Amino acid sequence: MFRYLLSKLGILVPTFLGVTFLTFALIRLAPGDPVLIMAGERGVSPERYAELRAQFGFDQPMLVQYFNYLGDVLRGDLGISVVTHTPVLTEFLGLFPATLELAIIAIMLAICLGLPAGVIAAVKRNSPFDYSLMGTSLIGYSMPIFWWGLLLILFFSINLGWTPVAGRLGFEYDVEPVTGFMLIDTLLSGEPGAFKDAVHHLILPAIVLGTIPLAVIARMTRSSMLEVLGEDYIRTARAKGLHPFLVVFQHALRNALIPVVTVIGLQVSVLMTGAILTETIFSWPGIGKWLLESIYRRDYPAVQGGVLLVATVVILVNTVVDLLYSVINPKIRKQ
Amino acid sequence: MSGETIETADHAMPGPVAEFWRAYRRNVGAIIGLVVFSLITVVAVFAPWLAPYDPAAQFSDAFLVPPLWSDAGSSRFLLGTDDLGRDLLSRLIHGARLSMSIAAVVVCLALTTGMLFGALAGMARGFVETAIMRFMDILLALPSLLLAIVIVAVLGASLTNAVIAVAIVLLPHFTRLTRASIVSELSRDYVTAARLDGAGQLRLLFKTVLPNAAAPLIVQATLAFSSAILDIAALGFLGLGAQPPTPEWGTILSASREFIQRASWTVTLPGLAILVVVLATNLMGDGLRDALDPRLKRG
Numbered sequence: 001m002f003r004y005l006l007s008k009l010g011i012l013v014p015t016f017l018g019v020t021f022l023t024f025a026l027i028r029l030a031p032g033d034p035v036l037i038m039a040g041e042r043g044v045s046p047e048r049y050a051e052l053r054a055q056f057g058f059d060q061p062m063l064v065q066y067f068n069y070l071g072d073v074l075r076g077d078l079g080i081s082v083v084t085h086t087p088v089l090t091e092f093l094g095l096f097p098a099t100l101e102l103a104i105i106a107i108m109l110a111i112c113l114g115l116p117a118g119v120i121a122a123v124k125r126n127s128p129f130d131y132s133l134m135g136t137s138l139i140g141y142s143m144p145i146f147w148w149g150l151l152l153i154l155f156f157s158i159n160l161g162w163t164p165v166a167g168r169l170g171f172e173y174d175v176e177p178v179t180g181f182m183l184i185d186t187l188l189s190g191e192p193g194a195f196k197d198a199v200h201h202l203i204l205p206a207i208v209l210g211t212i213p214l215a216v217i218a219r220m221t222r223s224s225m226l227e228v229l230g231e232d233y234i235r236t237a238r239a240k241g242l243h244p245f246l247v248v249f250q251h252a253l254r255n256a257l258i259p260v261v262t263v264i265g266l267q268v269s270v271l272m273t274g275a276i277l278t279e280t281i282f283s284w285p286g287i288g289k290w291l292l293e294s295i296y297r298r299d300y301p302a303v304q305g306g307v308l309l310v311a312t313v314v315i316l317v318n319t320v321v322d323l324l325y326s327v328i329n330p331k332i333r334k335q
Numbered sequence: 336m337s338g339e340t341i342e343t344a345d346h347a348m349p350g351p352v353a354e355f356w357r358a359y360r361r362n363v364g365a366i367i368g369l370v371v372f373s374l375i376t377v378v379a380v381f382a383p384w385l386a387p388y389d390p391a392a393q394f395s396d397a398f399l400v401p402p403l404w405s406d407a408g409s410s411r412f413l414l415g416t417d418d419l420g421r422d423l424l425s426r427l428i429h430g431a432r433l434s435m436s437i438a439a440v441v442v443c444l445a446l447t448t449g450m451l452f453g454a455l456a457g458m459a460r461g462f463v464e465t466a467i468m469r470f471m472d473i474l475l476a477l478p479s480l481l482l483a484i485v486i487v488a489v490l491g492a493s494l495t496n497a498v499i500a501v502a503i504v505l506l507p508h509f510t511r512l513t514r515a516s517i518v519s520e521l522s523r524d525y526v527t528a529a530r531l532d533g534a535g536q537l538r539l540l541f542k543t544v545l546p547n548a549a550a551p552l553i554v555q556a557t558l559a560f561s562s563a564i565l566d567i568a569a570l571g572f573l574g575l576g577a578q579p580p581t582p583e584w585g586t587i588l589s590a591s592r593e594f595i596q597r598a599s600w601t602v603t604l605p606g607l608a609i610l611v612v613v614l615a616t617n618l619m620g621d622g623l624r625d626a627l628d629p630r631l632k633r634g
Contacts, residue, residue: 011472018473030489138364138621142613144565146572147588147606150595154603158596273480277569291481292573295488307477307485315476 004326012319017070019311023304024069028062030300078305083297088305092287097180098168099279099286103271105183105202106210111264114214118221118260122229123248133218140215145274149208149281156204163200166283170197205282209274213267220263224256231255258329265321269314358626365622371615375431382432386425387413390582394420399598415600417591423601426582427608433583434612437498438563442556444502449509450552454540456510457517468514471507479504483566487575494583497576501566505559512555516548550627557620561613568609584609 035052036044044052053059057068072078078088117137121130157165168182169175173194175185183202186194228234229252237247275288283289287310294302349357359365378385394416401408402415402423414424452471456464474482486500520526521544529543570576571585579590584605591601 014469015472015476018469019476022473022477026485026489138617139610139614142561142565142610142617144568144572144585144606144609144613146569146585147602147609150588150592150602151606154595154599269478272478276480276484277572280573292484295484295575303485303488307481310481311477314478318476 005323008319008322012315015315016312019308019315020070020073021066023308023311024066026307027300027304073308078308079301081294081299081302083294083299083302088302089309091290091302092306092309094180095285095287095290098182098284099275099288101181101183102202102205102209102278102284102286103268103275105206106271106274107213107264107267109206109210110213110217110267114217115221115260118218119225119248119253119256121218121222122225122256125226130222134222137215137218140211141219143211143215145208145211146277146281148211149204149278152204152208153281163204164197168198168201168285169194170201173197205278205284208281209271209278212270212274213264216263216267216270217260220260221256224259225252228252228256258325261328262321262325265318265325268317268321272310272314355626359622362622362625364618365625368615368618368620368622371611372619375612375615376435378428379432379435382428386422386428388422388425390421390426390429391580392421392425394422396420399594399601401598402600402604405600414604415598417587417601418594418598421580423604426587427584427605429582430584430587430605430608431612433577433581434564434567434609437494437567437583438560441498441502441505441563441567442559444498445505445559446509446552446556448502449506450513450545452506453510453513454517454545457514457521458536458540464514467510471510474503474507479562480566480569483570484573484575487570492575492578494577494581497567497570500570501563504566505562508555508559509552512551513548516551517544520544520547554620554624554627557616557623561616561620564609564613564616 035049035056035058050059057065060068076089078092080087081091084091117133121127121133124130153165156162164170169186173186173189173191175182175189175191175194178185178188182198183195186198229248234247234252237251238244242251272288275286276292277288278284279286279289280292287306291303291306291310294306394412397409397412397416398420399418400412400416400420403410403413405415408415412422412424414422414427416422417426452467456467477485483497483500483504486503487496490496490499517540526539526543529539534543567576567583568585568588571583572589574589577583577586579586587605588602588609591598591605595602
């Protein structure tokens with residue numbers, strides 16, 4: 001196990017270094033002088049230009065610049081936003097809980113609906129339920145989620161008036177941010193109706209963000225269950241007269257879950273991609289919306305730092321999933 | 336075509352194409368996908384002749400006219416018009432032409448570059464292989480749309496840059512697939528036989544190994560086509576892809592967003608077009624995978 005852990009870390013470190021190099025190179029690859037771009041349309045005097053170049057270290061050789069950047073990153077200094085003048089890390093950490101909360105609810109929704117749906121479809125193979133589930137999940141998988149979000153807004157917010165269109169909480173509530181998770185903070189605040197309002201704000205974005213993971217999990221669970229249900233030990237379990245419920249849930253599902261866990265882990269990347277679109281549509285104040293706005297505002301330090309942090313989160317979660325996977329499936333470790 | 340195939344299949348051993356078709360047509364979804372995809376391709380190819388109007392033509396007497404089936408609809412504009420009085424049907428038809436050809440270009444770019452890198456990694460091994468594959472791992476570590484958005488942000492928002500960005504995002508899948516197939520094929524007996532026969536590296540690659548690695552690449556290319564359509568539309572929607580007034584589906588959707596309350600058809604129809612193409616492509620991809628990959632066929 002220890003050797004396996006080491007080999008995973010052995011991949012983690014170069015990948016992280018690679019991502020730092022990529023984010024470092026990004027700004028330098030942009031056409032035009034970064035200092036002039038940061039200065040904007042007003043321009044800058046030659047003296048101030050030289051001063052700024054020295055300040056950002058652009059006058060030094062590339063390799064030196066990279067190692068300086070890497071050193072800063074490792075110390076947790078990701079630069080300062082040229083628009084808000086706050087450290088990028090502070091901005092990121094302030095907005096991250098909003099994205100995390102949305103992503104957690106979305107993936108929970110996907111797991112809670114996708115797992116049982118996939119199991120039922122596999123057990124009732126070729127039934128109308130199986131066909132309709134497979135059809136629906138293929139549609140979900142093919143869905144342009146920015147459009148899906150707009151459709152839900154059109155139907156539930158505009159036509160029915162059930163849910164709000166944007167944000168995390170109505171303006172009438174004043175909730176002290178304690179954890180950054182609105183569902184918890186509204187409960188802690190004890191303000192009547194605040195929690196319900198937070199749920200109302202969260203439900204549509206969570207459905208939109210959870211749609212693709214839901215489709216993927218349902219499909220994966222179904223095909224994995226089908227494979228396991230055909231195994232000899234399942235036949236044996238059935239032959240010795242075990243209750244069909246126990247055969248499915250105690251014998252089959254446990255083994256079928258192994259590839260499903262991997263697929264759930266892979267959804268982190270899907271969730272981050274989805275967050276950019278979902279947060280834009282629902283004006284959700286999270287990382288996705290912030291990154292996109294930083295790009296529109298040409299706030300390169302924010303983009304650079306934000307991308308690096310998002311990539312780090314994805315890499316870390318993927319590594320944790322790999323390790324978890326080896327805990328559930330000891331065969332992996334021996335390979 | 337299918338009648339002919341059955342005849343030959345009854346009498347002799349079916350050829351690879353006939354065998355593929357026999358496996359493919361058993362999948363109803365795949366056939367539906369193929370039919371829809373072919374129809375949209377025809378529409379895309381003949382867009383200038385099929386579209387009733389020029390996609391950029393503005394009718395000042397017809398702003399936000401609803402589609403035919405609603406009460407205020409007119410037969411002049413079957414799918415209604417947008418806020419500038421442009422015929423939505425014509426824009427969607429030209430959008431099909433644009434989206435399909437862009438996706439094709441993206442997939443070709445990603446496929447050829449990916450195969451090149453993959454072949455290089457698989458044949459050269461050693462440091463070259465490690466360097467290429469680690470770079471692909473890094474690209475895969477970034478969420479796909481984020482990577483595309485950042486590349487576009489660096490290069491500037493335009494359709495060409497969006498194409499480059501999405502192709503880079505899809506690249507690692509092709510590289511990994513090509514390398515994996517090459518590595519596994521190289522250890523086979525028939526490759527050793529070809530080598531003993533005096534086949535050089537290039538001949539070995541193009542004549543012997545790659546044809547045998549083609550099946551997974553074709554399946555991946557189909558799935559990449561649907562990702563390309565979705566990603567290009569998403570970039571267009573975010574204002575980072577095709578710029579207005581280009582009739583790209585995501586761009587049309589983005590421009591109509593503010594009219595969602597007054598003129599919902601300007602939002603629902605372009606999205607529906609994207610969904611239908613992506614769905615048809617995915618159905619086709621599933622069918623291709625089942626028919627081309629014998630390992631999955633049994634499942």
